[in-house]
Amino acid sequence: MTPTRTPSRPTSVNPVTSQPERTSDSVPAVRDWRAMLGDRTPTPVQEGAIPALLAGRDVITTARTGSGKTLAFLIPAAARGIGMRAVRGMRPEVLVVTPTRELAVQIRDVARELGMPAGRITGGITPGQTRSEATGKGLIAGTPGRLKDLITRNELSLAGLRYVVLDEADELLSLGFLRDVGDILRAAQTQTGSGHGGVHLQLAMASATFPAEIRSVAERFMVRPERIDIAPARHADADANAGDVMGGATGATHLLLNTTRDDVLNVAATHARDALSKPGGCVVIFCRTKALVKRRAERLNELLAGEVVSPLQGNMDQKKREHTMTLLREGKSRVLVATDIAGRGIDLPEVRLVIHMDIASTSEDHVHRSGRTARAGRPGVNLVLLIPEQRGLWQSVRRGLPEALHPPMSREETQIDRAIQEKQGQGSGGGVARQGGGHQPRGQGQARGQGQSGQRAQGQQGQGAGRSGGQSSGSSRAGSAPAGTGAGRVGPQPARGRGGRR
Known part of the structure; x- marks a missing residue:
């Protein structure tokens, strides 16, 4: 399946093939990412997202689960050497924000397989275990509440951050996670000077679903994000939500x-x-x-x-x-x-x-x-x-x-x-x-507009x-x-x- 590329905001940049900054210096990195997959054939989401991320662009990718999204956003960082070195203290270059502890552990393990020094910051572990997990790590994967807590207490520094991923972004940017994620992204932009003449803080968002109303919030933190949508055709009855993927x-x-x-x-x-x-x-x-x-x-x-x-x-x-x-x-x-x-x-x-x-x-x-x-x-x-x-x-x-x-x-x-x-x-x-x-448990309800x-x-x-x-x-x-x-x-x-x- 060929990935669909759509700039979310008006832009004169032609995606991937005619990108001005794509000089000959970037060609080896583009070749290298295929080698990093070993003998695996790149999936459509990897074919679409990795070149755009290697070129330094912000990306929103929507694809079915099990389609290789984790490697699609980790390989571009590893191929450019971002997050590949040990750091002092808890000062990562790559931050991956996830909705669950299990997913944070899984991403940490995949990053380690790529040779990245990686740790996780989640609930359920002691402060001592957190320091042991996250100190010196170029990549940290974590859940929003715990990350925000350590940022607020100045234990986790985002000053060296260059690359941020929101995995399962629709879940992260909905309901209870919205405020925490927004606070994390604002802290990242402030500490790195992004948007004020500092180095561009690259942002990638990946998910199997991406409702239009949540995407509009997400794009506030992105610069001309490139949309890469790899999804089956929607049911005809869903036309009322034409922006949903x-x-x-x-x-x-x-x-x-x-x-x-x-x-x-x-x-x-x-x-x-x-x-x-x-x-x-x-x-x-x-x-x-x-x-x-x-x-x-x-x-x-x-x-x-x-x-x-x-x-x-x-x-x-x-x-x-x-x-x-x-x-x-x-x-x-x-x-x-x-x-x-x-x-x-x-x-x-x-x-x-x-x-x-x-x-x-x-x-x-x-x-x-x-x-x-x-x-x-x-x-x-x-x-x-x-x-x-x-x-x-x-x-x-x-x-x-x-x-x-x-x-x-x-x-x-x-x-x-x-x-x-x-x-x-x-x-x-x-x-x-x-x-x-x-016993009557708390209802889960129609939390996202189902009414x-x-x-x-x-x-x-x-x-x-x-x-x-x-x-x-x-x-x-x-x-x-x-x-x-x-x-x-x-x-x-x-x-x-x-x-x-x-």
Whole structure:
């Protein structure tokens, strides 16, 4: 696929080929970046982004998950020697800001493979561990809250900064992260003198989704950014958001299975068991709340004999989170049950199946979840398990997805009982509150402009069954699920910030 290049602001510069500053001195660096990939063939996002970043331009790149974005923004720095030397104290030349601790660790490790002295600054580790991790490192990857804290206390200096990356930029620049990221970028510009006659502070933003309203905020910190969009065609119904760009697991098979609240756990277990019938590979199961992750992981450990089922959610301490990721990457655990914390940038070995036990809050979150499978050219399956209480929300999410990520339409998903959706949205119709003995978790809501559109949506006529292998709804039922394994609250919920869940 050929990358699409678009300057975000008017500019007379012709991208890449006729860039004035591209002298013969830059040619060796352009050759070198291909050698840094070893025997790997450059992906479209790497072909598009690396030359532009090597030329010193600011870049916004949008591409599906698993498309090689991490190397696309690390290689240009390494090829020019930025972040490749040890520094004094905590004074990096390259700063990578990520929404999750796991992604920060992953980026640090990839940077080290390129020969960069790299560390991370995240929550969940002690001040002493932070100093040990980040001191002397040319590249630091970190989460917004912790980075801002150290900048405010003058422990992290940005005076030597030359290159900044916002990874999963849509998540970083939305809701609870917006202020922290803005403060970090303003501090970087102030300390480096960027914009006041100082050296240009290069900024790259990478994500699988990039909503137009968030992009307009991001561009305040960029100088004539070049847009490199590599994404499947959007669904026709998404024309109202013409500025939005989405990518996703376009190489995966996308399926939807209608089931019920009582059956959903056993259906998930059956499909996970089938996917893991051969050695290797893993399954990722997404839930909407931390409480559901805990209860469902415990129940799936019983249903999936011989498999180690690992939970991952924001309330776990850093040591447990890192232990979970180690088990998965070493193949000792092959089932991950997680909140959307696992949907952003985390690279797992051969995810054969992604199961959406609960519908994602937004189309963007569904795209990121789906991108855990079908990475690096491998096959994979995305399976949506749809209960009646979440049909309204699913219609809203479906409308915002690229056509390539749509499962076949089923008749049942269009049959929405509005009273059920509203009842669930008010938290009075069961869900976790009923099945969990009165415990009612904080709603995740329509945080990014989804509003109540899922409830107001009118169903379209079905276009087929949309089931795999001719299965009927709940065909894998092996008995009623125990209390506390329901699908949680759906419908309109109060918007909340994201900063506290990481």
